[in-house]
Amino acid sequence: MISLENRVVLELNVNNHPGVMSHVCGLFARRAFNVEAILVLPLGGGETSRIQLLVNADQRLDQMVKQAEKLRDVHEVQVKEAAGSSFERMVQENSAA
Structure with missing residues (x-):
C-alpha cells in the first residue's frame, strides 16, 4: 500500500500531444527519481x-x-500537499477494499 507520508504531488500543466508523457517520465527515470503514482486529465x-x-x-x-x-x-509546475489530493482518496479506497 502507498503511504502519503513524506510525499508531495507535482502538478504539471503541459501540452497535450503524443510523446509528452514519455518526456516527463524520462526526466524522472534518468535521474532515478521514483514516481509512486500518476494521474492525467485533459x-x-x-x-x-x-x-x-x-x-x-x-x-x-x-x-x-x-x-x-x-x-x-x-x-x-506546482508542488502541492499529498494530503487532500486525489491520491489520498484513492489510497483510502484501495485500503478499504
Whole structure:
C-alpha cells in the first residue's frame, strides 16, 4: 500500500500531444527519481493536460521541479500537499477494499 507520508504531488500543466508523457517520465527515470503514482486529465478543449505525480519529498525535489520546468511542453509546475489530493482518496479506497 502507498503511504502519503513524506510525499508531495507535482502538478504539471503541459501540452497535450503524443510523446509528452514519455518526456516527463524520462526526466524522472534518468535521474532515478521514483514516481509512486500518476494521474492525467485533459483540460478545457484538450489542447493541454494536467499531470499529477505523487513523489517523495526529498532533498532532490527542488532540482526535479527546476528540470521539469525546462521541458519544452511544460507550461507550469506546482508542488502541492499529498494530503487532500486525489491520491489520498484513492489510497483510502484501495485500503478499504
